[in-house]
Amino acid sequence: MRDILELRNVTKSFAGHGILPSKRTVYKAVNNVSFTIQKDTIFGLVGESGCGKTTLARSILLLDPPTEGEILYNNIPLTGLSRKKLLPYRMKMQIVFQDPHSALNPKMSIYKSMREGLVNRHYPKARIKERIEELLELVGITPSHMHRFPHEFSGGQKQRIVIARALSMEPELLVLDEPVSNLDVSIQAQIINLLLDLKGKISLTYLFISHDLNLVSYLCDRIGVMSRGRVVELADTEDIMSNPVHPYTLKLFSSSPGKMGTDTGRKGHPVNPPEGYSFSETRNTGKDTFSLVSFKNSHMVGCYEK
Amino acid sequence: MELTIKDLDVSFIQGDREAHALRGINLTVGKGEIHSLVGESGSGKTVTSTCIMGLLPSPPVRINKGEIFLDDINLLSLSEEDQRKIRGMKIAMVFQEPAKYLNPTLKIGVQITESLILHLGMSKTAAEEKALDILTTVGLGGGKRILHSYPHELSGGMKQRAMIAIAISCNPLFLIADEPTTALDVTLQEQILELIMDLRNKLSMGTLFISHDLRVVHDISDRISVIYAGKIVENSSKTELFAHPMHPYSRLLLKSIPDAEKRGTRLVTIPGKVPDAENIPPGCAFHPRCPFAEDICKIEEPEMKEYQEGHSAACHFCGTGKIQ
Numbered sequence: 001m002r003d004i005l006e007l008r009n010v011t012k013s014f015a016g017h018g019i020l021p022s023k024r025t026v027y028k029a030v031n032n033v034s035f036t037i038q039k040d041t042i043f044g045l046v047g048e049s050g051c052g053k054t055t056l057a058r059s060i061l062l063l064d065p066p067t068e069g070e071i072l073y074n075n076i077p078l079t080g081l082s083r084k085k086l087l088p089y090r091m092k093m094q095i096v097f098q099d100p101h102s103a104l105n106p107k108m109s110i111y112k113s114m115r116e117g118l119v120n121r122h123y124p125k126a127r128i129k130e131r132i133e134e135l136l137e138l139v140g141i142t143p144s145h146m147h148r149f150p151h152e153f154s155g156g157q158k159q160r161i162v163i164a165r166a167l168s169m170e171p172e173l174l175v176l177d178e179p180v181s182n183l184d185v186s187i188q189a190q191i192i193n194l195l196l197d198l199k200g201k202i203s204l205t206y207l208f209i210s211h212d213l214n215l216v217s218y219l220c221d222r223i224g225v226m227s228r229g230r231v232v233e234l235a236d237t238e239d240i241m242s243n244p245v246h247p248y249t250l251k252l253f254s255s256s257p258g259k260m261g262t263d264t265g266r267k268g269h270p271v272n273p274p275e276g277y278s279f280s281e282t283r284n285t286g287k288d289t290f291s292l293v294s295f296k297n298s299h300m301v302g303c304y305e306k
Numbered sequence: 307m308e309l310t311i312k313d314l315d316v317s318f319i320q321g322d323r324e325a326h327a328l329r330g331i332n333l334t335v336g337k338g339e340i341h342s343l344v345g346e347s348g349s350g351k352t353v354t355s356t357c358i359m360g361l362l363p364s365p366p367v368r369i370n371k372g373e374i375f376l377d378d379i380n381l382l383s384l385s386e387e388d389q390r391k392i393r394g395m396k397i398a399m400v401f402q403e404p405a406k407y408l409n410p411t412l413k414i415g416v417q418i419t420e421s422l423i424l425h426l427g428m429s430k431t432a433a434e435e436k437a438l439d440i441l442t443t444v445g446l447g448g449g450k451r452i453l454h455s456y457p458h459e460l461s462g463g464m465k466q467r468a469m470i471a472i473a474i475s476c477n478p479l480f481l482i483a484d485e486p487t488t489a490l491d492v493t494l495q496e497q498i499l500e501l502i503m504d505l506r507n508k509l510s511m512g513t514l515f516i517s518h519d520l521r522v523v524h525d526i527s528d529r530i531s532v533i534y535a536g537k538i539v540e541n542s543s544k545t546e547l548f549a550h551p552m553h554p555y556s557r558l559l560l561k562s563i564p565d566a567e568k569r570g571t572r573l574v575t576i577p578g579k580v581p582d583a584e585n586i587p588p589g590c591a592f593h594p595r596c597p598f599a600e601d602i603c604k605i606e607e608p609e610m611k612e613y614q615e616g617h618s619a620a621c622h623f624c625g626t627g628k629i630q
Contacts, residue, residue, distance in 0.1 A: 048491040048492070185346075185519055185562055189573040193573055215564045218564035218569055252492060255496035
């Protein structure tokens with residue numbers, strides 16, 4: 001299968017405290033992350049808040065370009081491209097944010113909100129209305145409601161509209177940053193079904209960011225677990241569910257609520273790291289010895305060289 | 307202490323519009339019991355909790371009928387003065403977003419000691435010592451540093467712990483936790499849930515735990531009530547509810563939870579949304595969304611009936627074998 005997105009040693013750092021450049025600390029929100037996403041799959045990124053999931057997503061979309069590392073889209077490096085040259089790729093990668101209430105401009109009718117993007121990409125004017133109707137229909141919103149304002153819709157409906165807006169650019173990759181965590185459980189299911197349906201109708205690849213392991217394990221083909229800016233485990237869903245390796249993954253799994261007796265095997269037991277490596281930094285060499293090591297075939301685990 | 311809500315019926319009035327938020331809630335939370343109230347947003351969970359606390363302003367709120375008893379005190383008939391003595395002292399509440407309910411301009415220490423000084427008449431120094439104790443109880447053993455921190459200096463989980471510390475400072479007999487973990491991560495969520503269970507064991511407080519997520523409730527509750535459109539539709543012990551849910555709504559809620567086991571299948575959804583409190587459908591309020599609805603559901607409102615000991619539900623077809 002073809003890789004649609006490849007991350008090579010992506011690092012995003014922010015300046016920390018200190019006025020003098022020599023004393024200024026550097027905080028690495030995303031630290032040396034590498035992985036690939038294959039076309040037409042769903043890649044899940046899991047981790048606690050503050051672990052760098054959203055920063056990574058913004059880096060991938062070059063909203064906040066990474067400080068170091070490369071991002072390749074269909075094998076074309078995006079980092080270093082000028083704004084103008086980046087534009088066509090921007091359209092191919094769209095994002096859906098967590099909170100649908102703040103993602104839509106309350107003063108604009110949803111028709112206007114959706115029109116903006118289409119106008120900017122010089123979509124034929126005569127067809128804009130038709131296209132918006134088509135998109136709304138696709139996500140299950142009555143097209144005749146398009147002149148309504150965001151407050152007239154419920155949370156789930158707003159999230160549908162946000163998804164429709166992202167789709168108006170005809171993207172290939174959709175980054176979903178916790179798209180359902182602000183919604184009720186029953187509405188979550190509706191949105192998740194919608195995402196799966198859309199994938200069946202249009203060729204789409206998802207990068208799905210969430211802290212909900214139940215959901216990610218249901219939806220995704222491959223999962224990356226993030227902790228403190230690093231990917232600590234990377235594996236196909238079946239592998240990681242049946243055999244979580246990294247201590248942090250184990251911790252996440254055991255604290256996931258509602259272990260309703262169906263998944264006793266999921267708690268797992270502590271697993272030894274691959275030969276010559278350890279899960280915690282044993283000595284401070286001043287060098288970064290962290291890397292992703294193959295545990296079993298494509299099941300990767302992050303550990304430190306001994 | 308035992309909390310009993312009897313036939314509580316509450317409306318919001320605005321001009322000639324009336325939103326019927328609660329339509330006869332019956333609920334009993336025993337001593338030392340964690341009772342969960344589960345439902346979608348807009349179903350009346352928070353109205354119930356704020357009504358117990360006496361925090362609903364009237365107008366626009368009108369309590370049509372019903373009583374709330376804490377042991378033998380009728381909370382709804384108390385004067386504002388007496389209510390204030392109960393609030394914080396006997397019943398305490400933890401809110402959903404700690405960041406919103408802590409005063410950003412006051413140090414945590416001041417916010418905890420405030421109620422100690424007010425309710426228990428402690429001196430400032432004694433209150434501070436007690437506050438340190440409480441902080442250790444809730445797992446914020448950072449000593450004086452925490453007392454002198456402002457809310458913005460604490461992380462989300464620490465803020466929620468501080469909220470709980472404020473809530474339990476006067477040794478309340480009853481705790482209301484209104485979605486205390488919704489804004490938190492899974493790992494923090496687990497810690498807060500453990501803390502609430504821990505406090506129940508230590509202080510034998512009755513707890514009303516409000517949530518929209520059945521998975522969270524599964525770990526913590528003794529009993530569960532499912533609320534829909536201002537009415538309780540099912541009430542049962544936790545194990546019973548998860549093993550044999552009766553009401554179609556509870557069954558669908560349980561089925562809509564995503565899980566690795568369900569990979570490759572479509573999730574079960576509940577079509578539509580919770581009815582507007584201004585416009586509740588006649589008959590069984592759930593009938594427009596119910597896959598089992600028949601003509602009788604549109605006309606007649608089902609009564610709450612006990613089908614097994616301690617397990618009751620309000621549906622015409624419960625126990626008939628029709629709901630599969």
